[in-house]
Amino acid sequence: MDKMYKRVPTSIEGVFLIKAPTRGDQESIMVEINPLDEFGRPIKRRGIFIQQKIQLERFLEVMQESRLMEFMETLDSMAGSAEKEKVGTLEI
Numbered sequence: 057m058d059k060m061y062k063r064v065p066t067s068i069e070g071v072f073l074i075k076a077p078t079r080g081d082q083e084s085i086m087v088e089i090n091p092l093d094e095f096g097r098p099i100k101r102r103g104i105f106i107q108q109k110i111q112l113e114r115f116l117e118v119m120q121e122s123r124l125m126e127f128m129e130t131l132d133s134m135a136g137s138a139e140k141e142k143v144g145t146l147e148i
Contacts, residue, residue: 063088070098074105087112123148 062075070091076084090103106112118124127148 070103072098072103 060077064073064075066073070089072088072090074086074088076086078084085107087106088103089106090098090100093099104115106115
């Protein structure tokens, strides 16, 4: 039984095929989405792992939400803020 994850690059930049350790006789295969930096390296240690088309569709819906971009712009402007307080659900 293979106990190692294997990341295989694809012809789509920033998209990798992930072969996960097997469970019993069933192989686990996923797609990792992890855009590349200017040096061709993944920008994060781990990207977004997707096993089914519906998961990709849902991620895309959330990422296309205009309020998400506004929220990220606000976070960028707050970067470096030392304020550390516990927050519940944030209304955006």
